[in-house]
Amino acid sequence: xxxxxxxGVSMTRFxxxxxxxxxELSAEVILGAANDAGIDLKDIQFASVxxxxxxxxxxxxxxxxxxxxKEVGLGGIPVTNVENACATSSTAFFECWMAVASGYCxxxxxxGVEKLFCGDTARSNAxxxxxxxxxxxxxxxxxxxxWYAAEARSHMETYGTTQEQMAKVSVKSHKNGSLNPYAQxxxxxxxxxxxxxRPIAWPITLLMCAPIGDGAAAAILTSKxxxxxHTSEPITIASSELTSGRILDCxxxxxxxxxxxxxxxxxxxxxxxxxxxLGVVELHDAFSPAEIxxxxxxxxxxRGEGGRLVDEGKTEIGGTIPVNTSGGxxxxxxxxxATGIAMITExxxxxxxxxxxxxxxxxxxxxLVQNGGGLVAGEYAADAIHILKR
Amino acid sequence: MAGQDTSKxxxxxxxxxxxxxxxxxxxxxxxxxxxxxxxxxxxxxxxVFFPKRTVCFDCKHLDTSTMEEVxxxxxxxxxxxxxxxxxPEGFKTPYAIGFIDxxxxxxxxxxxxxxxxxxxxxxxxxxxxxxxxxxxxxxAGNDVVAYKFKVI
Numbered sequence: 001x002x003x004x005x006x007x008g009v010s011m012t013r014f015x016x017x018x019x020x021x022x023x024e025l026s027a028e029v030i031l032g033a034a035n036d037a038g039i040d041l042k043d044i045q046f047a048s049v050x051x052x053x054x055x056x057x058x059x060x061x062x063x064x065x066x067x068x069x070k071e072v073g074l075g076g077i078p079v080t081n082v083e084n085a086c087a088t089s090s091t092a093f094f095e096c097w098m099a100v101a102s103g104y105c106x107x108x109x110x111x112g113v114e115k116l117f118c119g120d121t122a123r124s125n126a127x128x129x130x131x132x133x134x135x136x137x138x139x140x141x142x143x144x145x146x147w148y149a150a151e152a153r154s155h156m157e158t159y160g161t162t163q164e165q166m167a168k169v170s171v172k173s174h175k176n177g178s179l180n181p182y183a184q185x186x187x188x189x190x191x192x193x194x195x196x197x198r199p200i201a202w203p204i205t206l207l208m209c210a211p212i213g214d215g216a217a218a219a220i221l222t223s224k225x226x227x228x229x230h231t232s233e234p235i236t237i238a239s240s241e242l243t244s245g246r247i248l249d250c251x252x253x254x255x256x257x258x259x260x261x262x263x264x265x266x267x268x269x270x271x272x273x274x275x276x277x278l279g280v281v282e283l284h285d286a287f288s289p290a291e292i293x294x295x296x297x298x299x300x301x302x303r304g305e306g307g308r309l310v311d312e313g314k315t316e317i318g319g320t321i322p323v324n325t326s327g328g329x330x331x332x333x334x335x336x337x338a339t340g341i342a343m344i345t346e347x348x349x350x351x352x353x354x355x356x357x358x359x360x361x362x363x364x365x366x367x368l369v370q371n372g373g374g375l376v377a378g379e380y381a382a383d384a385i386h387i388l389k390r
Numbered sequence: 391m392a393g394q395d396t397s398k399x400x401x402x403x404x405x406x407x408x409x410x411x412x413x414x415x416x417x418x419x420x421x422x423x424x425x426x427x428x429x430x431x432x433x434x435x436x437x438v439f440f441p442k443r444t445v446c447f448d449c450k451h452l453d454t455s456t457m458e459e460v461x462x463x464x465x466x467x468x469x470x471x472x473x474x475x476x477x478p479e480g481f482k483t484p485y486a487i488g489f490i491d492x493x494x495x496x497x498x499x500x501x502x503x504x505x506x507x508x509x510x511x512x513x514x515x516x517x518x519x520x521x522x523x524x525x526x527x528x529x530a531g532n533d534v535v536a537y538k539f540k541v542i
Contacts, residue, residue: 031485122479129478135411146487150470201474247447
């Protein structure tokens with residue numbers, strides 16, 4: 001496998017776009033990423049298009065990628081349609097990495113796009129509720145919420161983590177979001193506001209939840225040679241890892257260790273990079289409490305010390321290991337199929353020094369993206385980790 | 391009455407029927423019968439699964455006759471239980487959900503019912519028994535009937 005560069009990235013601001021569809025949102029970021037990479041659209045040899053829920057929301061199934069790419073005149077190349085719940089566009093990115101790393105092509109487009117606002121919130125929520133095993137979970141009343149709440153409680157009981165620490169994560173996300181012109185919510189909130197917002201499932205309150213939203217993000221992946229034509233300092237992919245959840249049951253779930261911890265270890269082994277080398281991290285805070293246990297999964301601190309990391313401010317932009325500088329899913333927003341590449345976009349901007357008011361100083365050399373998706377049998381259905389470096 | 395997709399034949403107000411994957415559970419047709427969940431046991435290693443599986447996760451034997459259908463115990467112990475205040479359409483919030491560990495070594499997700507339930511009393515280890523009851527309404531407003539666990 002050869003080294004692959006992330007030569008161009010682009011994202012729309014996440015939010016509510018009643019006047020734009022998948023095509024319009026996508027066109028903006030495809031052109032943006034191509035411009036950023038210094039390539040022409042005709043240079044693109046492979047495209048992987050990630051979208052999770054438009055089939056249920058708009059009725060457009062099966063060939064969404066082709067329909068979207070037609071908007072910018074892209075055709076006559078291999079196009080794959082990818083869905084993997086909240087990890088959809090990380091999966092598209094993984095496919096493009098494989099295509100370029102294997103030598104199959106030199107220039108690939110990874111796109112993630114989602115439009116959840118459709119004028120009918122019940123429909124959007126019903127679509128989101130399909131990212132689990134609908135037979136024995138979804139139709140029985142299970143949802144992401146129940147799982148995240150149960151995990152949060154377990155962390156509290158085992159390690160003494162508090163609801164205040166979980167609220168502080170949301171406060172940090174919203175503070176970072178207020179510095180990000182691409183975030184859906186750009187307003188700070190206080191601990192009191194988070195704790196007193198509507199209870200969703202204890203200890204989770206409304207301001208700890210990622211909102212529904214619309215948006216798109218794209219990345220152009222190229223060989224390192226091509227990247228060097230446009231920049232003297234290419235951002236390269238140190239590791240690209242994707243896994244599905246393991247097949248666990250009650251006899252094993254407790255002893256198996258976290259899926260993300262396993263994937264992180266694999267990513268660190270393959271890249272030769274350790275958690276101590278990371279300068280910035282974007283991780284999957286679909287609900288704020290999850291951020292604390294993911295710190296531990298990624299080895300940013302020891303098991304059980306995630307809450308303390310928050311108290312000490314170490315994951316704030318000025319801290320030793322800034323996390324979710326974009327505002328995370330809670331403030332930046334979470335248009336499911338666009339999220340993974342948007343997280344990657346934030347890390348690329350941080351490594352290039354283009355993150356504006358939320359820029360980490362000194363400019364980080366290495367960043368990590370963790371993006372989990374769906375739920376099957378008590379674990380993410382899909383989990384992806386990308387490590388990028390300059 | 392096995393759980394199966396018959397919702398298209400029902401109208402609001404008629405006898406409630408399930409709209410679920412078939413083969414998950416059996417509901418009693420008379421008061422002499424008891425309900426049960428349908429699982430599988432691997433004849434090679436003895437591991438039990440719910441819902442029933444074609445292949446054992448451990449043995450991964452290619453001969454499907456190594457898996458036999460079994461009725462699961464009605465009673466188990468709560469592993470996790472909690473109230474949710476948000477849910478997709480068809481569910482009335484707040485309601486309680488949880489995971490129940492059955493003696494066969496199976497963990498089942500289910501809605502939880504019982505008297506005076508609250509977050510505080512839904513503690514691990516509490517006994518719970520399977521019942522058949524309305525779990526939600528489908529898109530047309532029909533009652534969907536399936537298994538639930540009653541916290542004792």
